[in-house]
Structure formats: C-alpha cells, structure tokens
Amino acid sequence: xxxxxxxxxxxxxxxxxxxxxxxxxxxxxxxxxxxxxxxxxxxxxxxxxxxxxxxxxxxxxxxxxxxxxxxxxxxxxxxxxxxxxxxxxxxxxxxxxxxxxxxxxxxxxxxxxxxxxxxxxxxxxxxxxxxxxxxxxxxxxxxxxxxxxxxxxxxxxxxxxxxxxxxxxxxxxxxxxxxxxxxxxxxxxxxxxxxxxxxxxxxxxxxxxxxxxxxxxxxxxxxxxxxxxxxxxxxxxxxxxxxxxxxxxxxxxxxxxxxxxxxxxxxxxxxxxxxxxxxxxxxxxxxxxxxxxxxxxxxxxxxxxxxxxxxxxxxxxxxxxxxxxxxxxxxxxxxxxxxxxxxxxxxxxxxxxxxxxxxxxxxxxxxxxxxxxxxxxxxxxxxxxxxxxxxxxxxxxxxxxxxxxxxxxxxxxxxxxxxxxxxxxxxxxxxxxxxxxxxxxxxxxxxxxxxxxxxxxxxxxxxxxxxxxxxxxxxxxxxxxxxxxxxxxxxxxxxxxxxx
Numbered sequence: 001x002x003x004x005x006x007x008x009x010x011x012x013x014x015x016x017x018x019x020x021x022x023x024x025x026x027x028x029x030x031x032x033x034x035x036x037x038x039x040x041x042x043x044x045x046x047x048x049x050x051x052x053x054x055x056x057x058x059x060x061x062x063x064x065x066x067x068x069x070x071x072x073x074x075x076x077x078x079x080x081x082x083x084x085x086x087x088x089x090x091x092x093x094x095x096x097x098x099x100x101x102x103x104x105x106x107x108x109x110x111x112x113x114x115x116x117x118x119x120x121x122x123x124x125x126x127x128x129x130x131x132x133x134x135x136x137x138x139x140x141x142x143x144x145x146x147x148x149x150x151x152x153x154x155x156x157x158x159x160x161x162x163x164x165x166x167x168x169x170x171x172x173x174x175x176x177x178x179x180x181x182x183x184x185x186x187x188x189x190x191x192x193x194x195x196x197x198x199x200x201x202x203x204x205x206x207x208x209x210x211x212x213x214x215x216x217x218x219x220x221x222x223x224x225x226x227x228x229x230x231x232x233x234x235x236x237x238x239x240x241x242x243x244x245x246x247x248x249x250x251x252x253x254x255x256x257x258x259x260x261x262x263x264x265x266x267x268x269x270x271x272x273x274x275x276x277x278x279x280x281x282x283x284x285x286x287x288x289x290x291x292x293x294x295x296x297x298x299x300x301x302x303x304x305x306x307x308x309x310x311x312x313x314x315x316x317x318x319x320x321x322x323x324x325x326x327x328x329x330x331x332x333x334x335x336x337x338x339x340x341x342x343x344x345x346x347x348x349x350x351x352x353x354x355x356x357x358x359x360x361x362x363x364x365x366x367x368x369x370x371x372x373x374x375x376x377x378x379x380x381x382x383x384x385x386x387x388x389x390x391x392x393x394x395x396x397x398x399x400x401x402x403x404x405x406x407x408x409x410x411x412x413x414x415x416x417x418x419x420x421x422x423x424x425x426x427x428x429x430x431x432x433x434x435x436x437x438x439x440x441x442x443x444x445x446x447x448x449x450x451x452x453x454x455x456x457x458x459x460x461x462x463x464x465x466x467x468x469x470x471x472x473x474x475x476x477x478x479x480x481x482x483x484x485x486x487x488x489x490x491x492x493x494x495x496x497x498x499x500x
Contacts, residue, residue, distance in 0.1 A: 011167050015201045015436065106136040106392035111298060120295035120307055122315065123376065124280035124341075130391045131278060132219055138392055139220045139278075154273065154364075154424075154479065155194035158455030160440070162197025164431045165362070169198065169269050170208050171497040172360050172489070176267050182359070183268045184212040184251075187259065187346075188275035192216070192227035195271075199231070199248040209249040212269075215262045216255050224255050259349050268353055270361035276405070277365050277397040279342040281376065282315045286335045291319060296388070304388040315341065325407045326371055336374040338398055344408040350488060351412035360489035360496055366482045367400030369421055375399035402486055409488050419487045419499035425460040425480030430498030433460065 103111070110129060114121055131138050154161040173182060186195055195214070202208055214231075218224050231246040233253055244253045256262050283294040285308060292308040293315060299305050318341045323331060350361050378387045380394035387396065402421045409418050437456045441449055454476045457465040461478025468475045487496045 011170060011205075014204050015163060015167075015439075104136065104390070104392055106130065106133055107390070109133065109136070110296075110304075110391060111302060114296070114298050120297035120309070122313065123283045123294055123296060124315070126296045126391070127280040127376075127396050130396055131280075133392070136392055137220075138395055139223065141220075141222050154459060154483070155190065155197060157458045158452065159197045159200075160433055160436050160452075160455065161428070161459055162194040163201035163436060164428050164433050165194060165271060165273070166198035166201040167431050168362060168497060169271070170202055170205055172269055172493070173208055173211070175493045175496065176358060178207065178211070179267045179358075180211055181213060181266050182211050183215055183262065183266045183357075185215045185217065185259070185262055185268060185270045187217045187270065187272040188278065189216045189218055189227055190223065190274070192230035194273055195227075196230050196232075196248060199246065199251075203249060209251060212249070212251045213266065214246060214251050214253045216253065217257070217259055217262065218255055219257050227255075228253075259346060259353075264353060264357055266357060268357050268359035268361075270350055270354075270359070272361065272363045272365075274365055276340070276343050276346075276363065276400040277367070278395075279340050279346070281338045281340045281398045282318065283374070283376065284316075284319050284337045284339070291316070291337070304391070306388070315339070318344070322371070322401075322404060325403065330371055334371055334373045338372045338375060338401070340398075340401065340404070343401070343405060347405050347408040347488075348412040351409040351416050354488060354490050355413035355415040358490045358492065360487055360493065363400075363402075363405065363486045363488070364424060364427070364483060365400040366479070367402055367421075367484055369402045369484070371403070372399045372401045400484075402484055405486065415491055416488055417491050417495075419489070419496060421484035421486040422499070423481050424483035424485055425462070425478075427485040427498065428460055428480075 106129070110121075110126065113125075113129075129137070132140060134140065169184070173179070176182070189195055195216075199209065216224075216227060218227065228244070231253060232248050233244050233246050235242055236245050245251065246253050254262075284291045285294055286292075287308065293313045295307050295309050297305055297307045318339045319337065321344075322337065322339045354360060376387060376396065376398045378385045378389065378394040378396050385394050406418045409416055433456070437452055440452055444452065453467065454465065457467075457476045457478055459478075460480040461476070462481045463478055465476040465478065487499055489496050
C-alpha cells in the first residue's frame, strides 16, 4: 500500500510523460449550536458604533452607524378624530421619475430586501445573494475562471496540480483496500480542469479509473456545461436509461446542487479545492458593549454601506460556538471575527459521510489555522475592488478558518481523524511535484518549458519569482505558503499521504 512519499513517487513515474493537451494557462442530520446562556449573550450585546470598512465612492454619509440610522419614522396622530393612525409601517416611495435606473437586477433585488425589512441584512446574506442568486449571481451565468475571467485558480495554472491531487486520491483508494466502486466527489469544480488533469494523469491505473463514479457538486448551470465539455462527456443510452460518461476514463458523471444530494453507501473520496472560501460568512466587530454583527444597509441616497446591528442577531450563536474553540489569548488579540456557519454544516456532512461510508476528504484553500479577522475581499478582472461596489460583478471570498473545520469535523464523529493543515508547497512537494516537473521538462518546447517553470513557482513558491525576466506586471506570484491543505479520513484507513 502507498503509505509513504516514496510510494507516491512510484505512482508519478507511471504518469503520462508529456504535457497534457487539455491543460489550460446521504442524507445527514443537521447539527445546531448549543443554546447560549444569559451571561454569554451579555458579552455579545450589540451597539451601533462605527465600522472601520471604507465606503464605496458613491456613499454619501460614510459608514457611521448611529442610533438614528436604524430608527423608524414616527407616526402622525389624527387631531380631529378620536382614533390614532400609526403610519410608521408604511413605505414612502421616492418621487417618481421617468429616468431609467442604472441599477442591475441584482442591485435592485438587494435594495428591495433591505427596504422590505426596514433594516440591514447580514454580510452572509449579501454574499450569498451576490454569488449564487439564481437569476444574477456572480457564479450562475458566466465562466469566471482563467485569464479571461476574474481570477485564476491552481488547476488553471498548471496540469501538475490536478495530477498531484490524482496521486493523493489513488493513494487514499489504495489505503481503503482498492474498493471496486468509489464515489469521487468534487465540491465546486470550477471549469472541471482539476478533475480532467486528475483523470488524464491516472489513465494508466485502470483499476482505479474503473472504480470511480464521478459526482460534481455545482449550482451554476453555465459551469455545468463547461465541465461537461472539459471532461469530454457524452450521453449514452443503455436500454431505456441514458447516462453521462467522461471519455477521459469511461467513468459515469453526475451533477448535484448540494453534497446531501450525492447518493451515499459507497466509499468516498471528496475534493474541495477553493470551495470553502466562497461560502457566506458573518462578520463581527468588538464594540463598547460587546460583539456586534456587521450588516449591509442603505444610505439616504440609496447607496450600500456597512453598519453594526442595533440588537443581537441569531448568528451570535455561531460566534459563541467559535469563541468556545479559541483561547482567551487569541480572542484578546482580535477586534473582528469572521464565522462561517455553512462551512461548519458542510464539514459535519463530510465527517458523517466518511464515518459511515469510509474514505476521506482533501481540503485546499487559502486561509489560516485560527480565528480569521476581517478578510473578506472582492476581485474583478484580477483586481481588488470594494466589497459593496456594483454587487454581482466581482467575486467575493474570505480566508478559510481551518481550525473551525477541524473542530466541526471532530465534534461530528469520533470515527474520523483530521490531519494538517500543511502548506500547499509542503503538500505538493511531498507528493513529488519536483520530480514531475523535471520529467515534463524533458519532453517539451522552450515555450512550454517557460510555462512549466512559471506554473511550478506559482504553485509552490513564496512571493515573486526570482527568475522572472518579463514585464513587471506579469511577475509570477507564488501561492505555496498562502494556501493550506487538510485531510479528513476514516480512522480505519490510518494516516493519509503525505500527512505522516
């Protein structure tokens, strides 16, 4: 069995010797947090104080969240009648204008939610609407990946990334006892590039490719079509049934809107690369009377701005849970905390599935092994923009709290073990990416060699590439230390490669 980096290296020698032509530049119960005592709630009382985040240029009054910002308008009393009419709940629309609105449909939708509730929405709800709104969410109707999109992920950098993930998956399959059938699940597959490189790299390992049943958890119809093409899928009719098959390996391919929809009962290998960072987060800020939730509201001229909640919110339960996993020293150092209930929930689902079905999960993302403070960012066309600027036109993501993932998994099941995190550079290096790049360099053109060296640095390097001689604005930036890798496996399988 492949229980060491040396064994993983043996797999590498059997990978395709050339650069890939396709490479581009069960239903589980849901857990709820424990109830919060009165003493704990007192710590999290909220007060409308100022938020440090800068407003977008269009904001008219800044980000101050004074008591008056969230008050309701007072009602009028009838002077000549013996009854009182309370008009505080009535909505007074602005003066009608025949000028067309420049707001996008998503912006109109967000503003209507805030106006309907007569108050702000959480950062988590704002983020979820911006990214996955069924009609106009950022991920729903476009291909946002690659150099022509808004950002580039590791699989788009080099085929070697997907090949190394394939080595890890095959090693885990070997540790599982080489089951004849296994669910290979990818959460948020993007364009399908990682999986395509994984399948090409493992093509010579026929027993492995025959065993896998591919399940892609993807909510975007547009990206589902891209993945269909990337995996070279075709629809086959067998009797009265039709199934989709990837011609890269002959494995059946299925799409699901959530992990819960993936059938259980088979040993499972789960890959979550840059998936957790896009899950909606709640942000909290320390104020004079305790922790207050940061919210998104409207100014008088109907621009978006950040405010602090004037009263305790339900998500304080999750903040309480997260603080329970931290030391007092860690909490004393932070003025802001980000909490991701969705990450906790999905991690619990993963742990439950691995506990009952066997297998493991690999999580790779940018983040830290501890409390995350004020990391939410927006990227449009490879440049940072303000979070509230033109919602739906930029990607929103936040650092992943790997410590929270660890605690969530361990609390969900006693039958799993959590390993890592380690840096992406350590992870890929231990799996043999150094040997892989050397092998590819022996069978390529000079142009391909330059691309390989650049891609290698971006995957494992730290900071700017020292060998770069091209334009300064194109200098390769290494992601090797910013990205972390963590594994969750069934205890029966022992420690996964390369976390020994």
